[in-house]
Amino acid sequence: MSTDRIIFSRPYRAVNELNNLATVLESDHIHGDGRFTASSTARIKEITGSKHALLTTSCTHALELGGLLLELGPGDEVIVPSFAFSSAATAVALRGATIVFVDIDLATGNIDPAAVADAITARTKAVLVMHYGGVAADMEPLLALAQQYGIALIEDNAHGLGGSWRGCKLGTIGAVGTQSFHDTKNIHCGEGGALLLSDDALMERAEIIREKGTNRARFLRGQVDKYSWQDIGSSYLPSELNAAVLDAQLSEFETVQAQRHRVWDGYRTGLADWAQERDVHLMTVPPDCEHTAHLFYVRMPNEQIRDAMIRHVAEQGIVAPFHYVPLDSSAAGKRYGSTPQPCVRSELFSTTILRLPLWPMLSADQQDRVVDAVTSYSW
Ligand SMILES: Cc1ncc(COP(=O)(O)O)c(C=O)c1O
Numbered sequence: 001m002s003t004d005r006i007i008f009s010r011p012y013r014a015v016n017e018l019n020n021l022a023t024v025l026e027s028d029h030i031h032g033d034g035r036f037t038a039s040s041t042a043r044i045k046e047i048t049g050s051k052h053a054l055l056t057t058s059c060t061h062a063l064e065l066g067g068l069l070l071e072l073g074p075g076d077e078v079i080v081p082s083f084a085f086s087s088a089a090t091a092v093a094l095r096g097a098t099i100v101f102v103d104i105d106l107a108t109g110n111i112d113p114a115a116v117a118d119a120i121t122a123r124t125k126a127v128l129v130m131h132y133g134g135v136a137a138d139m140e141p142l143l144a145l146a147q148q149y150g151i152a153l154i155e156d157n158a159h160g161l162g163g164s165w166r167g168c169k170l171g172t173i174g175a176v177g178t179q180s181f182h183d184t185k186n187i188h189c190g191e192g193g194a195l196l197l198s199d200d201a202l203m204e205r206a207e208i209i210r211e212k213g214t215n216r217a218r219f220l221r222g223q224v225d226k227y228s229w230q231d232i233g234s235s236y237l238p239s240e241l242n243a244a245v246l247d248a249q250l251s252e253f254e255t256v257q258a259q260r261h262r263v264w265d266g267y268r269t270g271l272a273d274w275a276q277e278r279d280v281h282l283m284t285v286p287p288d289c290e291h292t293a294h295l296f297y298v299r300m301p302n303e304q305i306r307d308a309m310i311r312h313v314a315e316q317g318i319v320a321p322f323h324y325v326p327l328d329s330s331a332a333g334k335r336y337g338s339t340p341q342p343c344v345r346s347e348l349f350s351t352t353i354l355r356l357p358l359w360p361m362l363s364a365d366q367q368d369r370v371v372d373a374v375t376s377y378s379w
Pocket residue numbers: 057058059060061084085087088130156158159179180181182184191192193
């Protein structure tokens with residue numbers, strides 16, 4: 001058995017990437033919104049079933065665009081899970097709105113609807129939901145709260161391309177959905193993202209904000225005879241070079257997913273007995289969710305054992321990190337957010353999880369090495 005280092009994540013390589021890149025470079029259209037953007041966008045709409053989709057330069061930018069569309073501003077509150085990525089919080093803070101951090105459900109790492117209910121005030125304008133690992137948050141109570149209080153749901157679906165909850169595709173359930181195509185994600189183009197929308201009026205405005213505040217998209221479709229400055233905006237559209245890689249990757253979506261599920265299932269089976277004997281929780285997926293095999297984690301009994309496990313597997317050449325540091329405990333979280341109730345489950349989740357290497361071409365031998373390394377540690 002090999003002793004090569006097993007890294008945590010390896011970007012997928014799609015067959016047509018180089019051909020597509022050459023096509024762009026040999027053309028006269030290298031900026032955004034060319035044929036590969038159109039093709040990638042169509043593929044994203046097909047995978048997600050979203051009525052509208054716009055490629056963006058990142059998921060972070062898609063979240064920022066979402067914050068602009070929902071007109072978040074000073075005096076508004078947005079409820080954000082304590083256990084989430086910084087981009088969710090910065091999108092709110094950049095608009096001058098207040099982030100209200102709430103706790104998570106230990107079973108999934110997703111926002112806890114009961115904590116959301118407790119945090120709602122007359123100022124609450126939106127709730128940000130992250131589907132951790134591509135496993136849907138508990139959407140039924142969240143949708144009910146959103147409807148009862150007239151609150152928008154933002155889905156940070158960076159991990160969940162193609163995942164679903166009760167047959168509804170993730171990223172299309174709330175008012176705004178976002179995807180990431182960073183090279184750590186299932187499908188990537190180095191850096192990239194997408195915004196998913198169902199509302200026609202929001203889509204019309206999103207196109208303008210994404211293109212420096214202009215109606216260039218309408219001009220390109222021949223709907224106006226010149227384009228001009230219409231609204232505030234930024235430059236959130238990726239170049240055709242990114243779209244060329246993304247299109248090649250999306251064309252192999254099913255292969256990528258099948259390979260990732262093979263690895264995910266391998267961990268679930270290979271670690272089941274050990275987890276049961278050692279009081280370790282393996283990542284679980286509620287029966288009404290179809291997950292995306294974006295990551296696989298184990299939750300260890302405490303932080304000391306988790307940290308010792310990270311060192312133990314590292315000695316065997318295996319990179320198994322943890323993330324996220326709870327946002328409410330971070331420097332910016334304290335500056336821009338409020339935390340009405342201590343987020344104790346988020347803290348526990350963050351200090352006890354360990355993520356295992358997962359990428360499409362991880363071989364059976366490599367996976368056996370990871371499983372052996374993990375199960376050989378005793379405490
Ligand atoms: C849940 C989540 N949201 C957003 C992001 C940011 O994505 P991007 O790098 O595309 O901006 C990440 C990045 O890892 C993430 O994990």
